[in-house]
Structures are given as structure tokens and as C-alpha cells.
Amino acid sequence: MGPTIHDVARLAGTSKSTVSRYLNGQQVKKATEEALEKAIKELNFHRNANARRLVLDRTNIIAVVVDNISNIFYSGIIRGIESVANMKGYNCIFLSWTSNYEDEISFLNLLYEGQVDGVILVSFQKRAKEDLERIRESQYPIVLIGDHGDMEDIFAVDVDNAAGVSELVTYLHSLGHRDIAYISGPVHAAANKHRFKGYLKSMEALGLNYNADWVVESDWSNQGGYQAMKQLLQRQSGFTAVIASNDETAIGALRAVQESGMNVPKNMSVVGYDNITISEWVYPSLTTVSQPFHQIGQKAAQGLFQKIEGADDAAENTHYLLKPNLIIRDSCGKI
Incomplete structure (x- = not known):
């Protein structure tokens, strides 16, 4: 059995409750923080993710579901999502529904089962009206990249x-x-x-x-x-x-x-x-x-975390169309 928070508390000369508060992101005195970090490193202590999940009622994981993981355009979007998730202290899991022989909407079960805190659905294919209606009616944190069928009350990001x-x-x-x-x-x-x-x-x-x-x-x-x-x-x-x-x-x-x-x-x-x-x-x-694929990913992730955190303005400006940029090269001539 690995080291526990009791071991960390004893080595750092503090209480178990102080260790727990620190591990859950609450502030402690600077000297206590330094002692705790030293003890954690010396003991090679790792947090129990399942226990933390039970205490905080969240997984600190978001799911990013794409229609085809080999699509070259998704790499920029994924990097944009990750940049925001990392700042929020979250990890991402990436799922490709075509390679899993599933439909996109089935991955929302990850939310319903409490395995993730939010889902970003990424696809440049047309989405079925009934799937979009299910997403619109859901109270869970869900954001779309790509088609939203011109439906209101769905947070969606796309290119103009x-x-x-x-x-x-x-x-x-x-x-x-x-x-x-x-x-x-x-x-x-x-x-x-x-x-x-x-x-x-x-x-x-x-x-x-x-x-x-x-x-x-x-x-x-x-x-x-x-x-x-x-x-x-x-x-x-x-x-x-x-x-x-x-x-x-x-x-x-x-x-x-x-x-x-x-x-x-x-x-x-x-x-x-x-x-x-x-x-x-x-x-x-x-x-x-x-x-602007990186920006698309960032905007989608920002919207998802607004929903996860219950921000008052999470439902505002639900549709974002980002502007592409003209790249002039050599294949056009004047006449």
C-alpha cells in the first residue's frame, strides 16, 4: 500500500484535515504549503482520484468526441481545447465515434453516468434533428463544434x-x-x-x-x-x-x-x-x-467550463461563428 495523507501530515508536521484542504485546492499558509510539498515529494505521494471525486462531486475530466480522429483539421481544435482545460486543472479524454462504431449522441452517457464533467462534440457532418433536440433539452454541460442545425439554446462554435x-x-x-x-x-x-x-x-x-x-x-x-x-x-x-x-x-x-x-x-x-x-x-x-481551428477549440472549451461552473452568462451568445482569413499566394492572376 502506498503512502496516505496520514503519512504526509505526520512528515509535514500538520493535521490530516490541513493536508485534505491543500489537496482540494484550498489555501494554506506559505510555510505549511512548502512543508506539504516537501513531504509529498519525499513520500512520492499520489492523490486518490476516486476519493477526490467523491469529495468534490466532480471528475476533473472532460470528454472530446470527434467523428474521425484521423481528420487533420481536428489537431488544431484539440490543442485549443487542451490549452483551456489545462488552465482549469482538467484532463481530456478523446474518443472517435466512427472507429468505435457508435453514433455521436451515445457518448453523452459518459456524462449521465458521472464519468466526465462535460462533453464537447466535434463534427463537420450534418447532425440529425432529433439528436440536436436531445442536446438542447439536456441540462448537462454539452458544447458542439460544427453543425447545430440553426437551433437556439445550444452552445455551438463553428467557422463562418x-x-x-x-x-x-x-x-x-x-x-x-x-x-x-x-x-x-x-x-x-x-x-x-x-x-x-x-x-x-x-x-x-x-x-x-x-x-x-x-x-x-x-x-x-x-x-x-x-x-x-x-x-x-x-x-x-x-x-x-x-x-x-x-x-x-x-x-x-x-x-x-x-x-x-x-x-x-x-x-x-x-x-x-x-x-x-x-x-x-x-x-x-x-x-x-x-x-482558426485553435481558436475554435478554445472558444468551445471556454463555453463548456462556463456551463460546468454554472456561470450566470453560460447561456448567452450561444452561437459563435469565427472568421477565416484569406491567404493570398500564386494561383490567381489579374485580367
Whole structure:
């Protein structure tokens, strides 16, 4: 059996209750704190997490549930969450529901069973209405990153996808482009709808003509972007630029344009969305927009801890749309 708080108290020359208060985060005299730290180190004492949990009625653990742990975009979000959790003295557990063959909503049982103090659900896929209704009706600390179905009374953080595409249209317009094609993404991605809205609204706001023949779908892969661009080129009728709704698609589109014998950006401008690492290394380097993933994670974690701590303003400003940033590189030219 390892050392107990009785052993710590005896070596530090203080009482068991003082040791307990100190371990539970309450203030003690400076000299007592130094004696306790010295005793803890000398005895190699470790707190009993289960006992502490019973005393404080909390686990000091939050769960972060993602739809696919291999998604490269989630690393920045996770770092943002961890930065806030660490400041609060909390640990994080990370769960991937696709690899566990579970649905996202089932992980709320961790909350209901008292295994964690709060849950952040992270997914860029569309969420089912009935799942969102269950989350809205729950009294437990739950925060969403991604789709919230435009429902009120759900704390959710996302990127302003429409604003990102709008920046791309505006930038191309500033270079003289008036005929701009668009490659959309898969219907299951919540961001796809908002990015396409940004394209339509900004085209209208700038007085640019919308041509349905200049819009094709992709699956947000390199191959999907390549095939979509080939479709556009086959029906080519005057557009001078193309917005691909993610960088993978844009890279595939870039190859299709170059294989057709056209030069990017001399004959055609190509832009993407997401600012993945490879977008800087393709030729020409890709103009795109960067999403503030670290900030997304921070904002979500801050909202979760407001709920955990019962802050009076925990329900205010429940929907946050963070602004992406335009990254100008070499894949666009003036006309």
C-alpha cells in the first residue's frame, strides 16, 4: 500500500484535515504549503482520484468526441481545447465515434453516468434533428463544434464558412474576374451548404452573373476535384476563375487545368478553402482561406467550463461563428 495523507501530515508536521484542504485546492499558509510539498515529494505521494471525486462531486475530466480522429483539421481544435482545460486543472479524454462504431449522441452517457464533467462534440457532418433536440433539452454541460442545425439554446462554435467563400469571390473580383465557376462539396458536410451560400450571395452583391453550368459537385477529394474540373472545362463558356470549396478539390482542379494546356494563373485562376499544409507546396502555390481551428477549440472549451461552473452568462451568445482569413499566394492572376 502506498503512502496516505496520514503519512504526509505526520512528515509535514500538520493535521490530516490541513493536508485534505491543500489537496482540494484550498489555501494554506506559505510555510505549511512548502512543508506539504516537501513531504509529498519525499513520500512520492499520489492523490486518490476516486476519493477526490467523491469529495468534490466532480471528475476533473472532460470528454472530446470527434467523428474521425484521423481528420487533420481536428489537431488544431484539440490543442485549443487542451490549452483551456489545462488552465482549469482538467484532463481530456478523446474518443472517435466512427472507429468505435457508435453514433455521436451515445457518448453523452459518459456524462449521465458521472464519468466526465462535460462533453464537447466535434463534427463537420450534418447532425440529425432529433439528436440536436436531445442536446438542447439536456441540462448537462454539452458544447458542439460544427453543425447545430440553426437551433437556439445550444452552445455551438463553428467557422463562418459563407464569409470565407465571400472573401474569395471579392478577391477574384478585385483582380478583374467577373465570370467565376464553383466546385461544391458533398451533401453530408454541413459546411458545404454555407460555402455555396457565400458564393451565391457575394456574386449577387457584386453584380456578377450566376451560371448554373459553372457549378459542379465533388466529394472533396483530389480525384473529385480533378473530375469536377474536367467537367467544367468540357462545358467551358467563358469563366476565368474557379473556386473549389476545399483545398483537396482545388489541388485536383489545378492538375486538370494544367493537363488541358492552360496556365495557372495566366489563363485560369484557381482558389481553395482550408489552407492545408500541401496547399503552400503545390505549383503554383494555392490561394485559399485559413480556418482558426485553435481558436475554435478554445472558444468551445471556454463555453463548456462556463456551463460546468454554472456561470450566470453560460447561456448567452450561444452561437459563435469565427472568421477565416484569406491567404493570398500564386494561383490567381489579374485580367
